[in-house]
Amino acid sequence: MTDDHPEYVHPPRAERRRSQRFVSPAQTPVRGAGTPEPLPAGALAAPREIAIFDHSALLRQLELIYGRRYMFDDEVELGLPQPSLSNEEQLRLDKLRWLADDERGPLRPLLFGSQVMRDRLAEARLTCPNFVTVIDLIDRAVALSVLTETALVVPPILLLGPPGVGKTHASKAIxxxxxxxxxxxxxxxxxxxxxxxxxxxxxWRGARMGVVNEALLGADSAQPVLLLDEIDKFESHRDEQPYAVLLNLLEPQNSDAILDEYLRVPFDLSRMIIIATANDVDRLPAFIQDRLLMVEIAPPLGADLLVITRRIVTEAGGAITVPGDGVIARLARAHPRQIKRIVRLALGYAAGAGRSHLTVTDVEAAERLAVGTATRGPIGFLQARG
Structure with missing residues (x-):
């Protein structure tokens, strides 16, 4: 503490509240379970929460800036002197203070398997029939979590398949x-x-903290899903090796303490559930392929495509009457992404005609517009020559 304020020997009120709140994860009781039963001698309860960033490192960064202990709420209440910084460093200080003052602290709950999760996955299995393999993989991980009473563990997954088969939708459903x-x-x-x-x-000009770290801070658990869409199409500047940087995220030994270069605070990303998608696996370096569990996704066909088409219409239709099998079959002639586009256009045709149901005529008109097969006249004032 500084000589100007010798009376502040004890931590300020806000800091005392935080020191009381940040208990060891192993000491955290199971929420909603009442008083836990005594554990066998020598047994340790599985942690229910983990620290997603190093709180001590955060406070050290603040002390380096202030040249003294950071006083939380008392900085403003007592009018303590503030450092004079450049615009860039002031923005960084604001972010550090925001993180330090966050009432949630560094702890976030882990995900534990439950029957509710398995029931929801069973529903996702029905609506995403071409993703049964990956959904079943997740379901087994949930079942193992239930059996062992430990947090959910899912290896990094690569969904490999052509564009438009629903990889993003399935990831959101998971x-x-x-x-x-x-x-x-x-x-x-x-x-x-x-x-x-x-x-x-x-x-760096326009510097900011890592996007993944920001996503983790905004989540309610230590295990959000990180969807790396089209990982085989990483574009980067000349001097960067994007997959070498990404390697740290996929290595558990490294991802539990990845230093955010902006805040200079380590983050634990090791519990995030990583799902990547790709169209061409050959564009990925071998060291990235080795760290991803690859699941090939085939385009949906036949009955599976009809199921997906009906789900797309139901989700997009709102007050529109669910169409019969004939309309669904007429729609189910493309990949899911194209079907979604055609459905939205067809609903517009139906609404424009004052109808609350789709017809095959609506679908055909929407398809011509969507795929560009409608007859086109000359553009502008130029007339076609005979």
Whole structure:
């Protein structure tokens, strides 16, 4: 403590509250379970929560900036002197203070398997029939969590298949079944893998903390789903090796303490559920392929495609009457992404005609518009030559 304020020997009120709240995860009782039964001698209860960032490192960064202990709420209440910083460093200080003042602290609950999860996965299995293999894999992980009374563990998964087969939709359905958040990142449009995983120091223009770390902070658990969409299409600047950066995220030995270059605080990303999608696995380095459990997703056909088509219409239709088998069969002639586009256009045709139900005529008109087969006239004032 500084000589200017010798009376503040004890931590401020806010810090005392935090020190009382951050108990060891092993000491945290099971919520809603009442008083837990005594454990056998020598047995340790599985932790229900983990710290997703290093709180001590966070406080050290604040002390380095202030040149003294950070006083939480008392900084404003007591009018304590504040450091004079550049705009970039001030933005970083604001982020550090926001993180330090977050009432949730660093602890986030882990996911534990339950029958509710398994029931939801069974429903997802019906609505995503071409993803049965991966959904069953998740279901077995949930069953193992129930049996062992330990947190859910899911290996990093790669969904390999052609565009438009529903990989993103299935990933969202899995996250919803597990009752956890999902952060989808398009790798095809990402030009900075370092920013994605670990952020940049303030010496970089427009520096900010890692996108993945921000997603973890915004989630309600330590195990949100991270969807790396089109991981085979990573775009990056000339001097960066994106897959080398990504490797840290896929290695459990490294991902439990990944240093955020902006905050200079380690984050534990090891419990995140990582689902990647790709169209061409040959574009991925061998060291990335080795760390992903690959599940090939075939385009849905026959009865599976009819099931998916009916689900797409039901989700998009709202007050529209669910169409009969004839309309569904007429729609089920493309991949799911194209079907979704045609359904939205067909619903517009029906609404424009004042109807609350789809017809085959609506579907045919929407299909012509969607696939560009409608007859096109000359553009502008130029007339076609005979």
């Amino acid at each position: 996250a919803a079944s597990l009752g956890t958040a999902i952060q989808a990142i398009s790798c095809a449009t990402n030009s900075d893998c370092q920013q994605l995983v670990v952020g940049h120091p303030t010496s």
